[in-house]
Amino acid sequence: MRRETQNVLLLLLGGALLKIAVTGDYLRYVKPTHQPWLVGAGIVMLVLAGVAIVRDVRDGARAAAGDTDETDDAGDGRGCAPDACAGEGGHEHTARSAWLIVVPVLAVLLVAPPALGADSVLRTRQNTEPGNTEFAPLPPREVVSLPVGDFVARAGWDERDSLDGRTVRLTGFVVQTADGPQLARMTMSCCAADAFAVRTGLTGGQADLLPSDTWVEVTGQLVPADDTRARDYVPDLAVRTLREIPRPEEPYET
Incomplete structure (x- = not known):
């Protein structure tokens, strides 16, 4: 899973936990006594996502300024051998299926399921x-x-x-x-x-x-x-x- 995907998932999941904790929708999932744990977990996830995003932005800025390490002679510009970084056919595979993990997170964020009846x-x-x-x-x-x-x-x-x-x-x-x-x-x-x-x-x-x-x-x-x-x-x-x-x-x- 790419780092960008991980950061987006942390942001969405942390936001979803805080949303249901504040609006009271969490009562459809857990007992009232669990609200502080949901708030704490949501804040921790948002902080982790923020730290990861800031770090990635700084790394990208240093790379653009030429501050990154020199590429190995046998490498392809990414610090590793071509066979190690490339998939079949010589191109990098992207984990597009990883974005499917976002679906249940969006469901919690946007849709409040009814209580059992x-x-x-x-x-x-x-x-x-x-x-x-x-x-x-x-x-x-x-x-x-x-x-x-x-x-x-x-x-x-x-x-x-x-x-x-x-x-x-x-x-x-x-x-x-x-x-x-x-x-x-x-x-x-x-x-x-x-x-x-x-x-x-x-x-x-x-x-x-x-x-x-x-x-x-x-x-x-x-x-x-x-x-x-x-x-x-x-x-x-x-x-x-x-x-x-x-x-x-x-x-x-x-």
Whole structure:
């Protein structure tokens, strides 16, 4: 790969990392806690590209002024033997294919992919078994806001049944399935590559006609059931209220 190509790639990649870190698009790839690392990596790449470009410009200026070393007698003006610098047919090969590496970098820089949604939910199984089944008591409010993952985990694993008779508020996107509408949220441990879905069924008919990937805020109560394991740990929420909302800035739960 030519040095010019390397420098351009460093500039583009460093700029892309800083762009998504500043605009918040990085939340579609990694957890919020990774923002400082993205900013640092972007700055380092831009500095490296700047240093390399300045050095190459200075080397070119010295070469033009005749300050470069004398060419070997057997050389061809580039400081090496002809057979070492020339490819087949006596000409230098350029790594044009190396520029294809720029394509994914430009994609990150210019195109912000959507967060994982309903299609990913339908292709994955629910994964909600918590490492610790000791759940803290819910606050004594009339309506308790919970992450979807916390609601699903409590529904399947809380031996104290802290959700019984409690009204909760959940935020997520609608997934239309063969068993009816569900409310889902993607949860990531590190980045979007390891994200998995947590979901709960929505009963009451209010979500039946909503398209998949519609973001909503719902309130309701857990529908008691003894077949949580048989249903892949997907509980049901008896919906009391439902309203459509814009997609949140942080589409993933952590």
